[in-house]
Amino acid sequence: MPWHIRWSSSPTTSLTSIPTDCFTIKEGRLHESLVSTSSLSADPTLGNPELLQSLELTFEDRPADADYYAEPELNRILRRYQERLGDTTVLFPTAALRCIDYSEISRPAACSFSRRQG
Numbered sequence: 349m350p351w352h353i354r355w356s357s358s359p360t361t362s363l364t365s366i367p368t369d370c371f372t373i374k375e376g377r378l379h380e381s382l383v384s385t386s387s388l389s390a391d392p393t394l395g396n397p398e399l400l401q402s403l404e405l406t407f408e409d410r411p412a413d414a415d416y417y418a419e420p421e422l423n424r425i426l427r428r429y430q431e432r433l434g435d436t437t438v439l440f441p442t443a444a445l446r447c448i449d450y451s452e453i454s455r456p457a458a459c460s461f462s463r464r465q466g
Contacts, residue, residue: 367443371426372409378430379409380416381437419446 370381389402414427422445429438 369440369442372437373433378412380412382408
C-alpha cells in the first residue's frame with residue numbers, strides 16, 4: 349500500500365501517511381524488503397494514462413545488517429524487533445521516528461505508533 353502526504357487548504361493539515369521502510373524477519377535474520385516497478389509500455393511517461401495498467405511490481409528481500417541506519421536509536425529499535433519477533437514483516441516509519449526526541453521517550457512513559465489502513 350503506497351503512502352502519500354495530502355495537504356489541505358483548510359487550517360488543519362491532514363498527514364495521512366509518511367515515508368516508511370519495510371523489513372522482513374526470517375528465522376531471526378533481518379532482511380530489507382524492496383519493491384521495484386517496471387513497465388513494458390512503449391510510452392512509459394507519467395502523462396500516459398495507460399501506464400498504471402502496464403506496471404509490474406517485483407518484490408525482493410535482501411539480507412540486512414542490524415546497524416542499517418546512521419542513527420543508533422533507529423538501529424536499537426530494529427535490533428529489538430529482530431530479537432523479539434518471529435517470522436514477520438515490519439513497517440518502519442523512519443520519517444516519524446526521526447522527528448522524536450529520544451530523550452523524552454526513554455523515560456518510563458509509553459509511546460505508541462499506529463497506522464490506519466483503508
